[in-house]
Amino acid sequence: MHQEAFLPARRTPACAAPQPVTLTQAEPVPAAQDHSTTTTERGSFCLARCTCGWSGPARRSRDLARTDAERHRTGT
Template sequence: MPAQQDPAEDAEHRTATVEQGRFCAARCSCGWRGPARRARSKARTDAEEHSAHP
């Protein structure tokens, strides 16, 4: 019987940034959350890095 893969592993990672008061954080559809950042650009970079290397 072949090994079954978790469907979440094959799913596309969809990231977004979320405002939290003075901070911004990256989040992903897989459940991953980046650290809160003051700079939106850094939160976007966190999301891009996660999408490239989930």
């Protein structure tokens, strides 16, 4: 006969304090010649991406995604 393993439910104490969030300084954006930005579409959203690994927020407006890419590329 097969017996199911019993796993107790995980419980978080009701009085558990939230953990502090440590914010770090954003790394400076390298020179513009190190960046090549493009826009890509995912369903009804468009987002900007860069060769450095940066990715902008998903936008419904292609124009806003292009603006995000330009701001990233110029460092503004």
